[in-house]
Amino acid sequence: MTESLTVRDNRTGIEYDVPIVDGTIRASDIGKIKAADPATNEEGPGLAVYDPGFVNTASCRSSVTYIDGDKGILEYRGYPIEQLAESSSFLEVAYLLIHGDLPTKEQFEQWVHEITFHTFVHENIKGFMQGFRYDAHPMGMLMASVGAMSTFYPDASNIMDPDNRHLQVVRMIAKMPTLGAWSFRHAQGKPYVYPDNALSYTENFLSMLFKMSEPRYAADERIIKALDTLFILHADHEQNASANAVRSVGSTQVDPYSAVAAGVGALFGPLHGGANEAVLRMLRRIGSIENVPSFIEGVKAGNERLMGFGHRVYKNYDPRAKLIKKATEDVFEVTGVNPLLKIAQELEKIALEDEYFVKRRLYPNVDFYSGLIYEALQIPPEMFTVLFAIGRTPGWLAQWLELVQDKEQKIARPKQIYTGQRGLSFTPSEQRWA
Numbered sequence: 001m002t003e004s005l006t007v008r009d010n011r012t013g014i015e016y017d018v019p020i021v022d023g024t025i026r027a028s029d030i031g032k033i034k035a036a037d038p039a040t041n042e043e044g045p046g047l048a049v050y051d052p053g054f055v056n057t058a059s060c061r062s063s064v065t066y067i068d069g070d071k072g073i074l075e076y077r078g079y080p081i082e083q084l085a086e087s088s089s090f091l092e093v094a095y096l097l098i099h100g101d102l103p104t105k106e107q108f109e110q111w112v113h114e115i116t117f118h119t120f121v122h123e124n125i126k127g128f129m130q131g132f133r134y135d136a137h138p139m140g141m142l143m144a145s146v147g148a149m150s151t152f153y154p155d156a157s158n159i160m161d162p163d164n165r166h167l168q169v170v171r172m173i174a175k176m177p178t179l180g181a182w183s184f185r186h187a188q189g190k191p192y193v194y195p196d197n198a199l200s201y202t203e204n205f206l207s208m209l210f211k212m213s214e215p216r217y218a219a220d221e222r223i224i225k226a227l228d229t230l231f232i233l234h235a236d237h238e239q240n241a242s243a244n245a246v247r248s249v250g251s252t253q254v255d256p257y258s259a260v261a262a263g264v265g266a267l268f269g270p271l272h273g274g275a276n277e278a279v280l281r282m283l284r285r286i287g288s289i290e291n292v293p294s295f296i297e298g299v300k301a302g303n304e305r306l307m308g309f310g311h312r313v314y315k316n317y318d319p320r321a322k323l324i325k326k327a328t329e330d331v332f333e334v335t336g337v338n339p340l341l342k343i344a345q346e347l348e349k350i351a352l353e354d355e356y357f358v359k360r361r362l363y364p365n366v367d368f369y370s371g372l373i374y375e376a377l378q379i380p381p382e383m384f385t386v387l388f389a390i391g392r393t394p395g396w397l398a399q400w401l402e403l404v405q406d407k408e409q410k411i412a413r414p415k416q417i418y419t420g421q422r423g424l425s426f427t428p429s430e431q432r433w434a
């Protein structure tokens, strides 16, 4: 059976058969539906689809990540997030996202070696990072330094060469923790710590964050595992705002550093990756369990949002939030319980029972509990989104790789519905102001 949609244009009485493929119709087929403009009687432009925020528009075919928001399912390349979080490592997940398959032992060792030996950045990057103000937000520093990498690796513009693409992918995954950690050290007024290639990816990141005068930084295994798991949980999330930013900028065929810098910018926003920072500030502001009911009333009255709740895609408990909630227990075993946890649990309990949230299907998302872990690790709120960005880098790059190899992709250029004036006559300023 051929699947199609019959559309009757009541302006003209003409019927159109629009093919349905993979549960979608092509916007270009809708564009074939035309009627005469009543004002001029000339054939008007084709019908377009109006979709602010791309709520119901597919922009690509992708085999990277699958989400079923109603059922709370998240899979990378077909593997359930729960299994990856439990038994894989961040670098293995990064390999999976980038290459599409799990690595053999040899492939994995080679991958880890490559990533480990690209962790250093050019000394001049350190120089310009030092030029930021003492209170510069680390996400601003990260965005700028990722973008600046395109000037250190001008060969990255050769995006049609697969070997070259691979090199930039390795460089970016490897250097992101270095840039992220240095932006943190800068804010702390502490010297930047160079990567230690004898350490694992996540342990090295912790070392670059916290090492002082000791010869080698040693982190608790449970902390390393928890942070590695958080990176896994953040590694990709299909066509979210920052992946879309990477794809949109990448569609101009610019180098991947410039495209990923756009992704970092998108992630910075409080409705996206900035939400975990906002959650922590919200919990601090609430201050104690007694204030939770009045805070919830304020949210219901529309005065503010319950940060860390709600999701464009998940209309069920975000599977990542479940796993993060579990990871909080491991971390708090080492660090002691974060007192804000009680407030978060109370908020969750009330919200999950309250009709306002139930009706709108608002559940905790990935950001609701992650900030509590980061804070327990002595990581300040302005760094939270940087950690998200480090975890998300393989996802952005997997999306970018898919984009540049997809023959159907074009430069991203949405349509608009023009609402302004037309055909005005310009009077030069000397006459207008006379």
Ligand SMILES: CC(C)(COP(=O)(O)OP(=O)(O)OC[C@H]1O[C@@H](n2cnc3c(N)ncnc32)[C@H](O)[C@@H]1OP(=O)(O)O)[C@@H](O)C(=O)NCCC(=O)NCCS
Residues within 6 Å of the ligand: 270, 271, 272, 273, 275, 299, 304, 305, 306, 307, 308, 309, 310, 311, 312, 313, 360, 362, 365, 366, 367
């Ligand atoms: C994530 C988010 C941007 C998704 O937004 P969206 O899909 O555009 O959903 P909408 O903004 O249309 O929200 C739908 C309804 O739920 C309400 N809502 C959504 N998230 C809410 C929240 N966190 N607190 C209170 N109400 C919320 C909206 O007010 C709206 O109610 P209405 O129908 O009465 O107007 C949104 O849920 C949000 O702002 N959450 C808080 C920020 C956050 O945690 N972001 C991290 C995402 S991983």
